[in-house]
Structure formats: structure tokens, C-alpha cells
Amino acid sequence: METIRWVERDRDHEAEWHSESGAPVPGRVVVADDTMTADAAMRLASRGTATLWRGDYHNARQLLKAMDRRIERRASPRQRGEVTFAGHRAERTQRATLMAHLVVELGPDRSLDLRRAPDVREACLAAYGPGSGPVVVALSELLGVIGAHQWQTKGVYVPALGASIHPAYGVFSPVRGEYIDLVANAPLAQPVPRTAFDLGTGTGVLAVVLAQRGVERVVATDINPRAVACARDNAQRLGVGDRVEAVEADLYPDGRADLVVCNPPWLPGEPTSDLEAGIYDPGSDMLRRFLSGLAEHLEPGGEGWLVISDLAEHLGLRAREELLGLIDDAGLEVVDRLETVPRHQRASDAKDSLHAARRAEVTSLWRLTVAQGRQSAR
Template sequence: MIHWIEGGVEHSARWHSENFSPAPSQVVVADDTMNANTAYRLAKGDTALLWRGDYHNARQLLRAMDRRVQKDAAKRAARQASRKSRGGTEFTAHRAARARRARILGRLLVQLEDDHSLDLRRAPDVRRACHDAYGPPTGTTCVALPELLGVLGAHQWHEKGVPIPALGESIHPGYGVFSPVRGEYIDLVAGAPLPRAQHLTAFDLGTGTGVLAAVLARRGAHRVVATDISARAVSCARETMTRLGLASRVEVIEADLYPAGRADLVVCNPPWLPGEPTSMLEAGIYDPDSLMLRRFLEGLAAHLEPGGEGWLVLSDLAEHLGLRAKGELLDLVAAAGLRVVGRDDTMPRHAKASDAKDALHAARRAEVTSLWRLVPDTQSDPIGPARSAAGNLLKLPDRDTGPGSTTDV
């Protein structure tokens, strides 16, 4: 609960935060008379502002506060640059700046009524979007305005859909489910040669929206089992299969990575960056201590049918950011008793890759996304599994230009 004084009367309401931010202990009422400097000063001091003015003015105030956050962040970045920080230190500073921005902007609050409506001048009807994100209303609730804007944006994505050329259809991500806006990794799965099997069975681990499971089914997989640990993702993926007419061939279950049994093909697109997520949505980006990656590799051999393959879809952005050592991935592959039999690469096509103003531009520009084809290593090698895996790589086409490479330049 949060508490505040308004009109000389004490009020309280339920507090909700998707990124697990604690309820603010200090809350003051704010309206159109409050200027950005005052709002920014209060928010920096951890005083929350419960908005009672015009909805569009609240959004303008949020943008004004954001400009002040960015100005302060630029000063901090200049000081850090003078210390010549590099690699993972730079990324740590970048994440810290984003966390500080989220904390300050998250101090501007709005109140949802007991039917999820927003009782502000010129406010849109947010009831349906809030119901989809939060479920049925449970009384008067206060949320951060940036979170509400995210709920509204996610609802628009869900209604409009994300076009997937590999499917010739659109995917409709649900709130809190990572949106497949980076299509290059989908194209890798759509183009890699399938294992030879009379009735191909496949697992899609961490399915999210279900887009990769749908691609596999459309490519002819006889049966696909898609798993996710998130109940929201499972619901979204099941809706995806129903929309695409694939519900009879793709089973979506809530599971912590592997389902029971074996498959001819096991596909996993784990979060690409080692790190702690700060929200459910960030769980699609950050993998604490690369745990999902490690568990996929360690469990793969036991879940493959004879002659089967595992497909690991992973970006090397972590290497460019100094978050994963070069060669560490191959060491993990070898330690799991696996070997590489093929690899397809592609370059990123999203807008940030060409945005020189992006704080991580240099790393994004060098990023390569790969589909690693893995099989159990049944061959003994006196020079050791790690060097054997490295030797396998040397036989593959060059990452960027060799014959047979699928790198998109």
C-alpha cells in the first residue's frame, strides 16, 4: 500500500510494480502547476508524485524529467570516460544509468480506479490494456506512469502484431513476453538444414511468443513441444498456435527448460547477456551467470534422439561488451560433451545497430548472431575436447565471407 495526504485527508491505495520496485514511502500530490525542475528534484530525493492534472501534461512532464536525467547521465559518463573504463565496466555503468533513469521517472504515479479506469483529464480508456496486463481489477491501484505507458504500448503491439516474414504472418506478443522484433534470429532457424528424420520431433526451449516453434512446425516438424517457465509466455504461445492453426501440432507447456522425453531437434534461444534481470521482460535479455545457456548445453545429449541435433541461437554481443570471454562458449560446449557440426551467422538489422548515438554502438556494430548446430561428441580425442571443438570450428566457413556462410552484410 502507499499512503498520502490530499485535501487534509489521509488516503491509501494498493501499489503495483511489474519490475518489483518497492512502494514509495513518501508521496505528494502533483498537478499541472508543478514545473519540471521541482518534479525532478523531488523524484531524485525518492519522493513520489501522484498526478492529478491533465494526462497529456503528465506525459510532457515525464519527457522534461527525462531530459534532465539524460543531462545528468551525460555528465557522469564524461567523468567515467576520464577514468578510461572499458568492456564490462562500461556496460555496468550503462545499466546503472538506465536503472537510475527508471527509478527517477518511476516516481511519477497515476491512480487506476477500481475498474482499471484512469480518472484524469484527456486520459485514454486504459481499462482493456490494464485488464490484459494485470488481470481483473482488485481495487484502487497506483502504478508508475512509465509502466502504464508500457502497458498501453504492449497492448498496441498485441493488437497490431509483429510481422514475421519467415511465417508470412504476424505474431501478437502479450504483455510481459519478449517481442520477436529482431527477425534475424528467426531467419536463421527458418533456413538451417533440418536433421533427417521420418517424423521430425522438436523441442523449443524458452519459447516466449512461440515464434520459433511455429517456424519449425511450418517447416514440417511432425510434433513440436514448446516450453517456457513464464505463465504469460505459455498463454501467449498457445494463443499464437491457435491463431496460426498449429495447435494440433505444437504443444505448449509450462516447464523449467526441458520437457520429458527426447526429440530429433532441440532449439534454444537463451537470453544473450549474462546478468540479473530487473523485470519479467528483462528475463528475455539477461541470463544470470549464463544459467539457462549452461543447462541447455548440459542437458542436450540426454534429450536428443540418435542422429538428432541441438540448435543454439546466440549473439556474441556479450563478448563485445566484455561480459563473456572469447572462447568461453566453445569451452562450455566441449565441457557438456558436445561438438559443433555447423554454424550459420547473420548481422543485426535492428535500428540500434546503425545508431551512432547509442551508448553501446561499437559493440552492436560488431555483433554477430549465430545458429550453432550441436551433436553429442562420441569421438575420443587425445588432445582434449576443448581443442577438438576448436578444430571443428576451423573447418567451418568463415564467419563473414566464406562459401556457404549465411552472414547478412
């Protein structure tokens, strides 16, 4: 636990500092209200000074939007038109860092004591758990917590399930349904596999799909405790809790399965927060470990399903030859590859700096088996 300190009305104050992105405690804090301008807030943020908001909640949101517009205008024409992945990430990181300097204080009960503020206690308790004292967080993070709680409460409708999945805060939401459709429609061996592993389960959506398709026992693993609890909750909600077992594990559980499904983060790169862990896979580590460990975790005649986009290839982050080499080195062979194109809004947004890569993106389900020589060696 880190502590943030400031002076307000000639008195020293302190609170717990919380940042999901791991941002350091601001070295200096200025208390501000509705008289604070966006230009002034930007100057403070540029110097590493946090603005602790005591004014109207809706005015704080407007101030955050105004800061965002100024950050956009400050970018050079080249930066605004940057199409490289490195430039895109650098711009987003800088933007997030500056905007995170507008902060608010939550009470010990996770309440937000600002004029016209909504009741955020339930959302904050779901994300952070109960508190023992006041805590200071970035307003941008708090807005994310509120939005995530709305998704968790309302759910995300998944056509392949004919039902909704309820993503918890900090768990990657299945808003891109095309990869789910691939798992829902890929041909299953006959008779239907008795056991399956779903590695990196997240919300548990793929584990539920497999259970609904008739798999008797699905072990869903994730290294994130929030995801394990979320997957367990969704399996229970959708009536397959008796067949889906969600466990905390670093990829593979013990034993073997007839079918192993893995949907690793699609982009090689270092996540800057736990929230990005579902997007970035450092050094393609999860992908490599899934492939290298597949043969020893498959029952004879079993299949591994790798669900992955080729966006990394279009961004120059990984070559197709590298993926094929990893498959070959693991003693695996490709039985089939099912493909689909993205349907999300950014794929058709010409203003997106990565538009060309997103427009060309293809998501695939690679059906893998143990190569014949490797199978006989077992």
C-alpha cells in the first residue's frame, strides 16, 4: 500500500494511493475546484503534479474531456497520423499518463463525496473490495470502474450462447464475438470429447461454449484470481457450473484432455497494467508455452485449438513463419484452419491510426494435433 499526501485548508492529509496501471504516487498534489481550467490542469500534469478534484462531478468529467482534446491537439501531424504500433502505443501511454493526474478521493466506504456524483460504492467495492480508509484514484480509472460495473450488471450478449456473459472488472470482456463463433462452430471429434481445457479463460465464455456443445468436463484456468471468480460465476449463471471447473493456474492444469483450447493475447508486447494482460503477451510467452506443452497434455487422438488473430503480422510484430515454426518445433501439425473477419467498429474506422492493419485482420482457429512421429514416440 502506498500513501499519497497533500495539504488542504492548512492541514496535512493522506490516503491510500491506488492505481490499476501501477502509476507511481504523484510527488505533488494541488487541490482544485470548478475554477480550475483545462490549460492549468494540463500544465500541472505535464510537471507531474496531480489535481485533486473537490468541485462538481460532471464538471470534472468535462475537464477530463477538455484535457484529452488538448493532448490530441498537442500531437504533431506526424504523430496523429502515426501508423506504427510503437507510435500508437506511445501516444496512448502518454495520453493515459497525463489524464491520470486528475484524481478524486473515495471514502472508507468507497463513496465519492462530490456534488452531483453518482453512488459509486457498489462499483468500487466490486473492483477494489472493502476499504479501511480513504483512497485516491485517477478519475479516468474510476470512470472505467463505473463502466465495467455496468457491463458486469447488464452483461454482454453472446449470440453463440443465446445468453449474456457478465465480465468482472479487470477481466477481458468478450465484445468481439467472431472468435467465440469459431469455437462454437468448429467441428468436434465424434464422439464428443469428454474432457477439455480452456487456458486463459477470462470470463469463461469459451468454457461455457464447450460445455453447451456437450463436453462433459471443462477445466478453465487463469492466472488472474478475478477471472477465475468471474468464470465460475458465469458458468453457474448459465447452468453449466457442474461441468465447468474454474481454477487458478499459470496456463495448464494437471492431467490431459481430449481437447485443449487457448485464446492467448493476440499482440506481443508488455502490458502496462493488469487490464492490458488480455491484449499483450510479452515475447509471445503464453502462445509459446501453449504450443510447447500441448503434446504432453493431449489424450491420444486429441486436438488443440489455437484461436488467434493475425493483427500482429500486419503490424510487423510477428511473422507467419514464426508461428508456423513454433507449431513445428512443438511436434504438432495443422489439421485445419477456420477463419473469420472482425466485425468490431474500429475495423471500419478510417480515423483509427491502425486502420489499415485492422481492416486486413483475420481471426483463425488452428486445429492442431500431435505429429505422427511424436505421437508414436509417446
